[in-house]
Amino acid sequence: MNKLTEAQLNLPPSESLDLDRFKSHEEQFHLLVESVKDYAIYLLDSYGNIITWNTGAERINGWKESEIIGKSVTCLFPPRAIERRLPQSLMRQARVQGSVEFEDWRMRRDGSQFWANVTMTALKDENEKLLGFATVTRDITERKQAEEALQQAYDELERRVEERTAELVRMNEKLRAEVTVRQQTEAALRNSQAHLQEKTQQLEQTLCSLKDAQIKLVYTEKMSSLGSLAAGMAHEINNPLSFIYGNLDHLRNYAQDLLKLIQLYQHHEVRPVPEIQAAIEEIDLDFLQSDLNKILTSMRVGVTRIQQIVRSLQTFSRPDECRDAAQLKKIDLHAELDRAIATISHQQKGSDCLPSIQFIREYGNLPKVECSDLQVHRAFVQILKNAIDAISLANYDRSRREKECPTIWIRTQAVGKTVRIAFQDNGIGMSEATRKRIFDPFFTTKAVGQGAGLGLWICYQTIVKQHQGRLHCLSTPDRGTQLIVELPIEQYQPLSPKVKGHKPRASSRTTATLSSAIHLKAPCECFSVTSPA
Template sequence: IEYQGRSEHRVKAPAAPRAISPKLGPSRINLRKFFDLSPDLLGVIGSDSRFKHLSPAWESVLGHSSQELKSRPWIDWIHRDDLQKTLGHIHNLVIVGKDKVTFKNRLRCRNGQYRWLSWQANYDPYEHLIYTQVSDLGERPGCTISPNLSGQKFNSPEEHFRLLVDGVKDHAIYMLDRHGRVISWNAGAERINGWEAHEIIGQSSQIFFTAESCQRGVPEKVLRVAATSGPVEFENWRMRKDGSCFWANVTLSALRDEQGQLLGYATITRDVSDRKQEEEALQQAYDNLEKRVAERTAELQAANSRLREEVQIRSQAEEALRQSQQRLTQQATQLETTLRELRNTQAQLIHTEKMSGLGQLVAGVAHEINNPVGFIHGNLEHASHYVQDLLRLIDCYQEHYPHPDPKVQAELEDIDLDFIVADMPKLLASMNQGTQRIKAIVESLRHFSGLNEAQYKPVALHQSLNSTLRVLQHRLQGDGQQQAIELIRDYDPTLTKVDCFPG
């Protein structure tokens, strides 16, 4: 696996490892001589996670030959308990970009025991090589160690890749050749897919796909896209050795040499079945929730519709009630006006009735008064003639009998005949005037009583005013408490009768 650059600080898609030529240049020849002469544990680890060069001290400390150590990825020799820690240090060196890392771990000796070693490692990003200086910290029971190598320090860089790949248990990391056949297999791939390395090496990657995916040409398609367009990440159902399926997240990257020629593919597979089940469960819960929400929404919409209908009905009822109240208010106002008018009319009717009764009474009284007054007034003229005759007779008698009997003379003086003779005409004139006045008053009363007629007819306003004023004449006369009122009448003599109600 090739780590592209230090600035990104993350693992990119696997790229093609650089091939290390077995023929070394002058600098490599000097390096080989240096390694051969050094008593330290010195080593160079390549991008394929294998030792490329080892100093002779490795054989003395671990008991393995140099060829044995180079034949397997260097992380295969590390104790499993130290694997994750070692991978972390290599990650800091290669990915994070530290200049140097120092760590301790245990490597397996030829006799099966483990030996503690202290590592100092540097990384060459251009050559993709890890240079290591490793110190022997001591032996474990059953592991032979050379006395003269105790406490030596050496270097070991290339084993990082093997540790990084083979030590990962939750990811299946393996390589494919350019035809899609498996050429490497880590422990995570064995755990996830079920095949051991000797069973799967050389097999086509189509073995991991379901029959349906193979029929649709998915294996060839993803290889073609990775080779032409770059790294591919996808999820699908993958097959295990026992025929079961699991949902996998797969990252596929093309590996190329320095000339850009396709060497193969790097594949990282992760079992995400639990996440898939969680997503399906979540989706199911979401669907159920949507269904319940839809049902609840439908219920709320139905309830809202019913509520709107009720609100509309209530609004209509309120409007009808408001209109009814308005009509009732108008009717009450009209009734109140009508009642007031009825009361006024009733008062007017009562007043009219009273006035009518009064008019009838006045008319009756005037009629009753008019008859005797007429008798008196009519007889006054005759009485005046009779008195004149009697007075002439007395004058004639006095003329012929100037000296009456003393008794008669005394009676004449007693009654003051001269005064009677002088006052009698005045008395009769006053009585005539009184009867005339009484007749005028009676005539006014009769005319005033006629004004209460509820008829629309021509009326002489002068006569009506005069009769009314004559009836009220006593109110115009003064007394001890108020002065007399002088009434000036200035009528238009040309005024004709006016059409009106006389009352």
């Protein structure tokens, strides 16, 4: 951040105007970095010594610029990290990989520690010679504490469920004992074998009803608690999400203004001074302009993903409202299936992680079906997405591709007063234990961060609960999976018991907060920043 003087540049007096412009741009960049207070931004030389220090770094770490410049970056790590030689390891990773992002404890000047998200990027010249490292640090202690609090709440919920289950088990054992006593008494009082068998059957039916009631009670209590938790999470996520989403357009405008300024300077200064030209080549200005667009696009994609998760949580916490919003009409399921295939194909376009997937349609003659086209479309897209995920996990080596290609079959047929749609893939399949749980909320076999575990649960709610249909799964490990959807041709009961034309009020503040703070857009929509011509 040290400024260059006219004497250091050794420029003739005739080029003082260029020097003033260079100083102006340098000061603008310096002010830009210095104005960032929520992020600690500083540079390291190739040996790990700190050479720049912004206001955010001073606020977060507690060191003033005059105190920290020239010191090793190890002074920002706690003793245990230094013993493990974590700073040296991270610089090696950044040098090899280009950049590294990690979360760990960091040390302030007063000895206190905070949980930080750190991105370290290696800076190299055109000859791949290491010049130093750019480091951006963010204090995420509050987020860490929130995650720990959420885990504690989850553990407490599990404990309560276990206690409730144990109580129900004791009640069940007591009921079993009473049933046994009653059976023995009736056996002693009645000699008629036929009458005794009839009573035994009645008792068995009662026991089955009690078991069903026990399962429903446990499930209802667990779902109620999880629903409250999901609604609270959606509300809390919406607040910071609104700040991020609201600032994306401002960030785009600022970036466009900066790019316009750079283009204007390049237009009027066709042959910049050597120092400016060297700086442009050092920072790779063309790459920076193109990469800025990718960064802003990825930010919008990330915000959209969070919005989808929030919608899933809201659907989980308020299924009745989603049921009330559904509108029934006669639709062509084949057209909805084609639209779902087109949607999922567009989302998967450009992915080179697996061979292209073949969709085989084996459509029968179907009448138009009374249902909500939007909800059914979402369910079809989710089922196809799960099939593609299963195919992506399968080991499609060269020998297997010669025998069979990744394929999804969609078969339809009319069966009495219902229609049946079967989705079959030749993916990785699943075990029996996994198959029994695929419709449970928050159950997922994907890695952390890749799935919320609500997709098939929402499909189940849409098909079974809201359309009085059926949804079941057949699967064999390493041989693929088949999901079968059955929908009645006509709905015998309306999806909403409310009076036609009555608009229900929102049942929680979550919906109002989301709709007022964030204007939701289509999942595939994104924006880009283009350099002005």
